[in-house]
Amino acid sequence: MPSPTDLNIDHVAHLARIALTPEEKTQFAAQLGDVLAYIEQLKTVDIAGIEPTAHAFPIYNVWADDVARPGLPVEAALRNAPAQRDNMIVVPKVVE
Amino acid sequence: MKYEAVIGLEVHIQLKTRSKMFTRVATGFGQPENTLTDPVVLALPGVLPVMNKEALDKIVKAGLLLGCTIAPVCKWDRKNYFYPDSPKNYQISQYDQPICLGGTVEIELPGPSRNVMGEHKLIPLTRIHLEEDVGKLNHFARESLVDYNRAGTPLMEIVSDPAMHSAEEAFAYLTSLRQTMVYGGISDCDMEKGQLRCDANISIRPVGATYLGTKVELKNLNSISFVRDGIAHEIARQIAVVEAGGTLVQETRDYDGQTGASQSLRSKEMAHDYRYFPDPDLMPVKVDEEWKARLLAECPERPFDKQRRFFTQYQVPYTITSVLVPDRALSDFFEAAAQLAPGKAQAVGNWIVNDLLRELGNARLPLAESKVTPAHLAALVQLIEAGTVLTNAAKEIFVEMFASGEKPDVIADRKGLKAAPTDTGELEQWCRDSIAGNAKAVAEFKAGKDSAINALKGPVMKAAKGKANPKLVDETLRRVLAAL
Structure with a gap:
């Protein structure tokens, strides 16, 4: 059983880009710890001889032919943008 | 101490398809900003990705051309990170089950001169996987502008083993890889259009050592000659640091092809944690022998x-x-x-x-x-x-x-450019005239001086206004001389 201390709530909050108060950190760390403990039960299942799988159904090769079709007009594409200029979306300056 | 470089390349190549990797809006370069998007590209709520069959054909072909093992089954994973070039906040990629494994790129190193073939080598590959390209960021003084036209374009990442040891080898590797991909119709590999992009992982170690030194990732090598120059520069920089008693740090450096210098990019505060997990929206891919055989038959x-x-x-x-x-x-x-x-x-x-x-x-x-x-x-x-x-x-x-x-x-x-005369009778007459007018040359020839015949050719050529076939003139002269 993992204890809530195995969970680095600051790291998780940073990955999700969420700012948490100290109270929220305590609360969510406990709740996420419970989730981890719940998932931990899967470890008791005997999986010898079972191939790892990403999907429950044996369905493969769902695809479409490479035929291009029109996309969105630029006005529609930018309708949700908080800010735009020169038909591009304006975001805070990011340089890696 | 003598050092040797150890170089691995990560090459991203856009596949030549009409539509994007997981939706059917058109791909393209140089189109007006944000005109190649649709709800899937923009990650609007409720959309579902659908694979592009042609992109799968092309990457399998690429793998076959490079002698890779094609995985019988592979799947899609989400690589999670926040960056404005990726509207979904994740990139669909392949983590632990890439579609192509192993393989090699045959390279030719420079020969002793341009006219002489150089040494050939096989550079082993680690893997090739398929993913989607991201949008393009344009940086300005206080803000960045995002164009999603490129987002979602099928992109394959070809990862070599750390098996190259000089800038020339890396250059030869890229040259060969690009030729092979263009041959196969897999990509046009135009670096100016971003269709082929290269990052290099470079480290040095004492000659004879087998361990890997601290590696530096060199980014923005956006032409094949920048790749060669950038790698040569980085190897020299690392050796200089170590010889001066310094320590190399693992970092990402940006190479500027114009100035020929590199600088460290701001180091990340914490290691990347992409939290890869299988994409629930996409079913796995199975490549059977029949499909492979059909593509192999199409490979040049x-x-x-x-x-x-x-x-x-x-x-x-x-x-x-x-x-x-x-x-x-x-x-x-x-x-x-x-x-x-x-x-x-x-x-x-x-x-x-x-x-x-x-x-x-x-x-x-x-x-x-x-x-x-x-x-x-x-x-x-x-x-x-x-x-x-x-x-x-x-x-x-x-x-x-x-x-x-x-x-x-x-x-x-x-244009009257045929060798003259076509009438052999006329040629024979010219030969007879020449023989008649050059008794000395004829005598020398008869006495065994073979080269004397050349003196007889000049007048024939003159008569033919330079258009006589020398071979025919020679034959005719000899025939006439023999009959004298």
Whole structure:
């Protein structure tokens, strides 16, 4: 059983880009710890001889032919943008 | 102490498809900003990705051309990170089950001179996987502007083993990889359009050591010569740091091809944690033997294999094949002409490498628009072989043929460029006249001085106004002299 201390709530909050108060950190760390403990039960299942799988159904090769079709007009594409200029979306300056 | 470099390359190549990897809006370069998007590209709520069959065909072909093992089953994973070039906040990629494993890239290192073939080597690959490209960020003083036209374009990442040891090897690797991909129609690999991008992982170690040193990732190597220069610069920088008693740090550096210098990019506060997990929206891919066999049948002969075949089948030298083979269309042109002019492959190759390429260059035309076809060239070579036209006349005919697209014998007739005379009686008369007027040369020849015959050829050539076929003149003179 993992204890809530195995969970680095600051790291998780940073990955999700969420700012948490100290109270929220305590609360969510406990709740996420419970989730981890719940998932931990899967470890008791005997999986010898079972191939790892990403999907429950044996369905493969769902695809479409490479035929291009029109996309969105630029006005529609930018309708949700908080800010735009020169038909591009304006975001805070990011340089890696 | 002597050091050696250890280099691995990560090469991203956009696949040549009409539509995007997981939706059918068109792909394209140089289109007005944000005109190649749709709800899937923009990650609007409720959308579902659907794989592009052509992209799968192309990456499997790429794998087959490079001798990879094609995974019987592979799946899709989400690589999670926040960056404005990725509207979904994750990139669909392949984490632990890439579609292609292993394989090699055959490279040719520079030879002792341009005319001499260099050493060949096989650079082993780790893997090739398929993913989607991200949008393009344009940075300004206080903000960045995002264009999502490129987002979602099928992108394959080819990862080499850390198995190269010099900037020349890396350069040769990229050159060969690009040629092979262009041959296979997998990508146009135009680096100026971002269709091929390269990052290099570089470390150094004492010669003879087997461990890997601290690696530096070099980014923004956006032309093949920048790759060579950037890597050479980084190897020298690392050796200088170590020899000065310093310690190398694992970092990402940005190479500036204009200034030839690199600088460290701000180091990340914490290691990347992409939290890969299988994409629940996409079912896995199964590649069976039948599919592989069909794609293998569509794969062209690889450039170096073709070069080896040209050596043995046509006996053409490296100086010709090294020009023909990197260009698939040019080598096909050669082969078509060589088959129409049996036994004259080297002449065909010389005409292509010297005359055709010169004329195309002067006219700024691609081969596809050449009015000289393989049939024209083969016909010209055969006219020369038959003695119907002489070399100088043939050069003139070639230029005319390139301009007009007429058949060489038509041009030769129209411009009076055929070797003269075609009437052997007239030639024989000229020979008799020459013999009659050069008693001294005739006597010397009769006395066993073979080269004396040359003095008899001048007057014949003069009578023929330079258009006589020297071979025919020689034969006729000898025949007439023998009968004296």
